[in-house]
Amino acid sequence: MRPYTYATAATPSQAVGLATNASAYLAGGTTLVDLMKLDVMGPSSVIDINALALTGTTVDSAGLHIGALSRMSDVATDPNVTKAFPVIAQALVASASPQIRNMASIGGNLLQRTRCDYFRDVHTPCNKRQAGSGCPAQQGANRTHAILGTSTSCAATHPSDLAVALMALDAVLTVQSGTGSRQIALADFYQLPGSTPSIENTLKIGELITSVTVPPLAWATKSSYLKVRDRTSYEFALSSAAIAVQTSGSMIGAARVAVGGVGTIPWRLPSVESALAGTTAGIANFTKAAANAATGAKTLSENAFKVTLVQRVIVRALSELLGVTS
Amino acid sequence: MGLTRRGFFGAAAASASLAVATPDHPMLTTLTAPSISTTPGDTTVSVSCTINGTAQTLSIDPRVTLLDALRERLDLTGTKKGCDRGQCGACTVHVDGRRVLSCLTLAATVDGRQVTTVEGLASGNTLNPVQKAFMDNDGMQCGFCTSGQVMSAVALIREGHAGSADEIREWMSGNICRCGCYSNIVDAVIQAGTSGKAV
Numbered sequence: 266m267r268p269y270t271y272a273t274a275a276t277p278s279q280a281v282g283l284a285t286n287a288s289a290y291l292a293g294g295t296t297l298v299d300l301m302k303l304d305v306m307g308p309s310s311v312i313d314i315n316a317l318a319l320t321g322t323t324v325d326s327a328g329l330h331i332g333a334l335s336r337m338s339d340v341a342t343d344p345n346v347t348k349a350f351p352v353i354a355q356a357l358v359a360s361a362s363p364q365i366r367n368m369a370s371i372g373g374n375l376l377q378r379t380r381c382d383y384f385r386d387v388h389t390p391c392n393k394r395q396a397g398s399g400c401p402a403q404q405g406a407n408r409t410h411a412i413l414g415t416s417t418s419c420a421a422t423h424p425s426d427l428a429v430a431l432m433a434l435d436a437v438l439t440v441q442s443g444t445g446s447r448q449i450a451l452a453d454f455y456q457l458p459g460s461t462p463s464i465e466n467t468l469k470i471g472e473l474i475t476s477v478t479v480p481p482l483a484w485a486t487k488s489s490y491l492k493v494r495d496r497t498s499y500e501f502a503l504s505s506a507a508i509a510v511q512t513s514g515s516m517i518g519a520a521r522v523a524v525g526g527v528g529t530i531p532w533r534l535p536s537v538e539s540a541l542a543g544t545t546a547g548i549a550n551f552t553k554a555a556a557n558a559a560t561g562a563k564t565l566s567e568n569a570f571k572v573t574l575v576q577r578v579i580v581r582a583l584s585e586l587l588g589v590t591s
Numbered sequence: 592m593g594l595t596r597r598g599f600f601g602a603a604a605a606s607a608s609l610a611v612a613t614p615d616h617p618m619l620t621t622l623t624a625p626s627i628s629t630t631p632g633d634t635t636v637s638v639s640c641t642i643n644g645t646a647q648t649l650s651i652d653p654r655v656t657l658l659d660a661l662r663e664r665l666d667l668t669g670t671k672k673g674c675d676r677g678q679c680g681a682c683t684v685h686v687d688g689r690r691v692l693s694c695l696t697l698a699a700t701v702d703g704r705q706v707t708t709v710e711g712l713a714s715g716n717t718l719n720p721v722q723k724a725f726m727d728n729d730g731m732q733c734g735f736c737t738s739g740q741v742m743s744a745v746a747l748i749r750e751g752h753a754g755s756a757d758e759i760r761e762w763m764s765g766n767i768c769r770c771g772c773y774s775n776i777v778d779a780v781i782q783a784g785t786s787g788k789a790v
Contacts, residue, residue, distance in 0.1 A: 268632025271653030271699055291697070298656070298695045299677055309631050311653065313700060338689075362765025363750075364680060364743070367689045368696070498764035 267307040274314055277441050277475055283312045284443075284471030290314050292334055292370035295361075296377045304387050305378070305394060319372075319475055322346065328480040333372030333473075337427070338363065340371060350479060352488035352507050356430040359492040362499045372474035375428050375438070375454075376466070379421035380501055382406065392418045393462040400462075408567035409503065412575075414529035415563050419462035422501075422526060423455065429525035430490055430507040432533050434479050440472045448478075455530035484511035484519070491582035492525070493574065502526030504574045506582040515546045524558065527575045534558055537579065546587045548580065555579040636699045642667070643711030651698055658682045658693035661708060669709040669738045673767075680766035683739040683746075684708050690746035692765075709738035712745065721745045721783040721790050730779035732770035740766045744780045745790045753784030 274280035280290065289297055289308035292315060300306040319334040322345045329345055340346055341357035360366060360374070369377075378384065383391045383401045390399035402410050402420050410420040428451070436451045454466050468474075488509035494500040505525035511518040520541040522534045540554035555576040562572050584590065632652075639648045642665065649664055658675070661667040661684070673681030675694045682693040685707040712719040721744045724730070731737045743766045747753055752762040759780045760773070768776065783790055 266654045268630075269653065270631050270634060271636055271697075291700070293695075294697060294700070295677055295692075295695050298697060301654075302675065311697075313697075315700060362680065363747070363752075363762055364683055364690050364692045364765045365677060365695075368691050498761050 266301045267304070267309075269301075269308055270310045272310065272312055273316060274312055275316055277314075277317055277319070277473055278443075280312055280314050280317065281441055281443050281471050281473050283310070284473075285310060286470045288312055288471075290473060292373045293336065293365075293368035295365050295369045296373060300378060300385075303385055305385060314473070324349075326481075328478050331371050331477045331479070333475050333477065334370045337361070337366040337369050337371065337374060341366065348486065350430075350434065350482075350485050350488065352430045352433065352485065352490050352509060353427065353479070355490035356426040356492075356505075356507060359490060359505075360426045371427070371477055374425055375431075375451075375474065375477070376468075377425055378465075380424050381410065381421035384421055393421060393458070393465075396461070396463050403565065406567070407565040409501070409526075410565055410568050411529045412527050412559065412562040412564050412568055412571050413532050414457045416458045416460065416462070416529075418460050419458035419529065420563075420565060421458070421462070421529060423528060423530050424501050425531065426490065426492060426502065426505060426525055428455075428531040429505060429523045431477065431479065432531040433488075433507040433509060433521040433523035434482060434485060437478045437480070438474055439476045439478065440468065441475050442469065442472045446475065451531075452533065458529050482509065482521075485509045485521075487512065487586065488521070489582060489586045491578055491585070493578050494526075504571055504578045506575075506578045508579070508582050508586060510541070510583065510586060512546065512587065517541050517544050517546055517550075522558075522579060524575055524579065527559075527562075527571050534579075536560065541583075546583075546589050548584060548589060548591055551580045551583045551589070552576070555583075638698055638702045640701045640704050640706055642706045643708060649698065653697065653699045655698045656694055657684065657686075657696040657698045657701055657706070660698035661693060661706075667708050667710050671735055671738055673736065673739070678767070679736070679739075680743060681736045681739040683742040683766065685742060685746060688749075690743055707742075709741055712741065719745065719790055720786050720788040721748070721779070724779040724783035724786070725776070728775045728779040728782060730772055730776040731768075732772050736766060736768045736770075740768065740776055744776075744783065747780065748784045748790045753780055756781065759784075 288310040291311050291313045319332040322343050323330045337357045341354050347354045383389045411422045438449045490507050492502045492505040502525045507523045509521040520538045522537045524532045536557040537554050544550040558576050559572040635650045636653050661670050671681040673679035677692050677695040684693045747762045
């Protein structure tokens with residue numbers, strides 16, 4: 266690990282006051298400490314923000330507010346979350362392991378880095394880690410890589426489950442800097458790799474995520490998260506789906522669908538949502554709607570299976586949520 | 592038990608250090624000289640916490656993980672370093688009663704907190720029911736992952752996640768056993784969870 270200075274901040278304004286272009290905020294540490302050991306990250310100063318009063322949830326007319334330092338395990342069992350937004354609770358419980366969920370914060374979860382092995386191995390090129398060095402995944406080991414939102418510079422999959430659920434729910438981040446605070450819709454937060462994979466989001470240097478707001482959506486009580494992976498638990502998604510459905514009898518009024526494990530960013534699917542709206546719940550209609558999921562997909566040598574998998578994950582998620590078997 | 596395996600390797604390492612810190616290698620001794628610089632790498636932080644009920648104060652490099660502080664500074668070697676990357680669970684300890692990975696926890700962040708390691712589970716010669724259940728059910732082979740498995744299992748039972756074998760498998764998923772003793776581990780957790788004894 267490279268040397269760094271260590272400071273503990275007591276308030277958000279103190280934290281942002283300490284920030285420089287070579288600093289990193291430390292919350293749960295499950296990404297930062299890991300990547301500092303691997304020499305993928307090497308901040309010269311680490312600012313411990315764990316003492317900041319940014320934990321817990323509240324609900325008001327603007328929706329559900331989740332403090333950015335709330336731990337994944339606490340949010341997963343929070344009554345404000347489990348009843349109104351089961352998709353969030355399920356995405357959290359499907360993430361990582363119990364130990365990591367006890368440590369990792371909500372803000373940190375949204376900022377976690379890709380699990381691409383080339384990104385994590387400093388002995389190989391990676392455009393995300395070192396701009397312009399190349400992307401071995403294009404021709405190399407790419408079974409777990411993205412099929413949506415990729416470029417010839419990067420096909421790294423975004424690893425967060427929570428972000429997929431929040432994307433489906435139109436969540437908004439509140440971030441603080443030395444000049445005040447601002448809000449960023451999650452839909453505008455993550456950046457496609459394009460020719461600059463090292464730029465992953467619209468956070469500016471020193472900005473600190475202080476909370477996540479999920480706008481009210483009464484029918485999100487009928488929502489779920491389905492995650493398919495290489496082993497049953499403690500693994501990143503090969504494909505996942507966050508869905509919420511408004512129904513009247515067997516008719517679908519509206520739907521929210523976002524998918525994970527297949528995109529370079531958490532991937533909302535408005536074309537699948539609109540294809541579901543106004544249809545009768547049933548496997549045939551689900552399959553027809555899900556056929557839009559991989560539109561524009563670009564596959565690599567080992568990950569073409571995800572084109573089919575992502576569609577089947579959506580169909581299964583809808584079927585299980587709505588109790589449809591035919 | 593005059594000579595332990597760890598004691599032997601520790602003594603051997605110390606001899607090796609002495610051997611290189613000779614006038615022939617002045618740079619090596621210079622590197623360890625105390626410094627008053629405030630540049631990264633030259634500063635230490637003071638950490639005061641409670642470990643297994645005992646107050647401890649450490650002056651450490653801020654890069655030191657809780658795992659390394661436990662093993663190398665406090666000689667609490669029951670907590671194991673498996674992957675050191677947050678992927679195996681061998682280093683699981685409790686901080687303020689919650690199970691966490693000590694390999695991804697910077698020791699500097701446990702200032703003011705209560706840490707429990709596997710050495711803090713038994714009372715005197717009476718094993719924690721989870722420790723006894725692992726022995727009764729042969730829930731180990733090589734034993735390297737066992738302290739992490741036990742710490743996770745104690746937390747799991749206290750969390751109320753020992754309701755069924757499937758639930759135990761899901762909530763023990765952060766602890767990998769490369770010997771593949773999973774079925775016996777699940778049996779051990781079931782025994783401890785249904786023993787009616789506080790874990």
